Amino acid sequence: MSNGGYVRNAWYVAGWSSEFDDSLKRVVILEQPVVMYRTSNGLVAALEDQCPHRLLPLSKGKRLGDDIQCGYHGMTFNCEGHCVRVPGQDNIPSSAYVVAYPVQEKHDIVFIWMGDPDKADADTLFDLPQFGNDQWHAHQGDALHLKANYLNVAENLVDPAHVSFVHPTTLGNAASENVPVHVDTEGDVLVAWRWIRDAPPIGFFQKFGGFSGNVDRWHYYYLHLPCTAVIDFGSADTSMALEEEARDDGVRIFALHFLTPVNEHYTIDRWMHLRNAAVGDHEASAQMDDLFRVAFNEDKEILEAIDEQELLPQSRKPIRLAIDKGPSVYRRRIASLIEENRE
């Protein structure tokens, strides 16, 4: 349960595309302050948010074209981080630069690479085939700010077992309490899943699936290391006897969570979903957001209470249960990746 460090060589979500315009926006990711803005060609630039001279955040300065002029003594940096002007002298010292971070924008999401720029590969960006498919509706929700370590938030997203207890009226119900969880931790993506067959529909699908009788319900939790979760969940009338691979024939939702670690005790969880029902129905989107907000605030309450509790001195090690296989493997994998990054 020790929370030591971050995987640097990875894409993190810096925000939805709509969060960036030509103003200077300070964001903090993996404890690094970054200033981000959209340049004249429409691309998003990301620079270390600190002048190398007196440390004033560049976001306190102003834009001169695509460059940023520091608000203290006017040192000016272009969007690649190179200093292009030092008022009061002609030469520009070689140490006059700021770090520039690789940025990619895809599916209206802005990703930033916090590690070695030479390893930033756009082909490794998160993707789903349902993006851009007109049988599917993609909808960006909101950003949940949690005073909690990202590892605790992430393991909550590869943990189907908590749903019955944390979300009894929204995403879970008592029918699933004792249904065992399958876990596959072999591949690059961890998966934990279970089917609850022939049981009453949960609140969510009573509302959006129109189900009244018993349903077969599934929850697949995919965790893409380090910080992206895809929860594939849905329901189908029990009479359909739905096979596992035929989930598209039911009402199916992919809830995506992009975690951005701000510091050891603060994480932003940007969440959105894709669905194969109510396509184009913006009222349904808004209603789902409301319901997700209720559910995710249930997680937030729990995760923040745990964060406070972990700060207290502890006399015993936490115990591990059968349901912890996914979270345990996740933490081991993260530790290995941090170790690799170090080498």
Next chain:
Amino acid sequence: MSNGGYVRNAWYVAGWSSEFDDSLKRVVILEQPVVMYRTSNGLVAALEDQCPHRLLPLSKGKRLGDDIQCGYHGMTFNCEGHCVRVPGQDNIPSSAYVVAYPVQEKHDIVFIWMGDPDKADADTLFDLPQFGNDQWHAHQGDALHLKANYLNVAENLVDPAHVSFVHPTTLGNAASENVPVHVDTEGDVLVAWRWIRDAPPIGFFQKFGGFSGNVDRWHYYYLHLPCTAVIDFGSADTSMALEEEARDDGVRIFALHFLTPVNEHYTIDRWMHLRNAAVGDHEASAQMDDLFRVAFNEDKEILEAIDEQELLPQSRKPIRLAIDKGPSVYRRRIASLIEENRE
């Protein structure tokens, strides 16, 4: 003046009886979070307020009969701290338990034992013969929350000398400034006392004793280690020439203070009184509470200012005066008890 640790093998007041019902109440005592609730048989249970699995406070969970179900994954504990259910598996690991604390309830006060349960002896609970005597009126006041170390609060309660300066209009007056204090530190209970004879009555007894002429006034400060103080104070008309052992013939009040150390910089002082005047007069009780509140807030202002000041770096050791005998012995005794507990 170093504030190192707590006496664990002792009864502490967790609250008045009226503070506990069937809801889950989190309290923090000696830095230990505890969840307390009244079970179906009317007794108060007290468990470590932290699930051994993911550390969520159990007070965030819910009651199932007399058990508590954790709000994260449903681990369930009975009121003795034993785990009775782990959802998703049949066996219950031996490490699946929480600490249960001995609790006793007496005179409408709930006491908790924070140390070795085998040493918890109900016969050592604080008591006074005046409880339950119909010549005496017992009245529970309030809880004073102080941002101060409990040792500083306690020594204020074995320190008659401060009364003239901190409480000049309520519990003291200038007549006592130079009256020497007697101290007896031989027994299990420390006592500091003085009589101020043939002097004007203090504000309190002008109001409640109806005294207008000079009185003989006494203050006995009994400190029961570690954290209970009894202040026996009263007045009688000087013409009575009251002897020390005949204090019941005057207007006599026992002000009780039960200190609960929350952490090194936070103490709750629950205060109440017993009196041999205005028995059954609830309006008098309310008026006394008002007056005590004024006086105890005078202490609070002083003790919190000292706590802040103690955090600053100090270049000299505080000096000790003649009036410090009670406080000095108290601190030495506490240090010994902490040492004993360690062994």
Next chain:
Amino acid sequence: MSNGGYVRNAWYVAGWSSEFDDSLKRVVILEQPVVMYRTSNGLVAALEDQCPHRLLPLSKGKRLGDDIQCGYHGMTFNCEGHCVRVPGQDNIPSSAYVVAYPVQEKHDIVFIWMGDPDKADADTLFDLPQFGNDQWHAHQGDALHLKANYLNVAENLVDPAHVSFVHPTTLGNAASENVPVHVDTEGDVLVAWRWIRDAPPIGFFQKFGGFSGNVDRWHYYYLHLPCTAVIDFGSADTSMALEEEARDDGVRIFALHFLTPVNEHYTIDRWMHLRNAAVGDHEASAQMDDLFRVAFNEDKEILEAIDEQELLPQSRKPIRLAIDKGPSVYRRRIASLIEENRE
């Protein structure tokens, strides 16, 4: 950029004269709490604000004539810091004293000496010949509270280069961006200065000098170590071809800044000015205050952002530029003075 300690053998401004009366005022200077008050002879006394007995701040006590009685047990100290009474005992221990700080009052400013009292020399108090000259108007402004280290605040006051970027509409404008700064760091007072000749007047002198055409403008930044800055600035019509030493023939202002380090992250900057224009015009004073307030809050925003940024872990050393000569020498001199004080 390391901020280690304070120069103790120096006069610091504790406040304007109007800030002190017969009440007990707690101020914190160089992390030392001090209680200050005006005694019956009109002088200001300054004592360590902490009783040597239980550490209660004496400012929580009360005055008895020119003495202070502690609010906890009545120990009483005269304005030289000697204990004159210990209630409950006849002898006064030799350790019963508080530190008394030398104080001087001059030009309606109260100065305090925080180091070795034997070295406090009133002849070394800050002065300017324009004080008390009826051709000049002296006006006390305000106190700017900054969550920033005093070294960063001070170097901002020997740094003409920032004016163009931080104060573009008040104290600077773009005309000066590339005008080189002269620095003389030989004497006891550091000086950085520049003239901007034949350029449009800055906002301040458009308002108060009545200039509409081009002017010759000067900025002289004098830094008296450790913590007093004098900014001599002014303008004259370019047609006058003003010589450097004839600045009194233009509209000339001395802006004074007295920095009081409270702790490593908090500084009070008391600012005032003397001017050779609008003498006796109190409305002009008020208007200038308003304008200075705008400008100094521009500095405050920058300096507080830097203070926060300096708290983050840093992977490189800040770079130094040509414009940094004054600040660099200032920091070296301060480090030497702290070293000298230590010996």
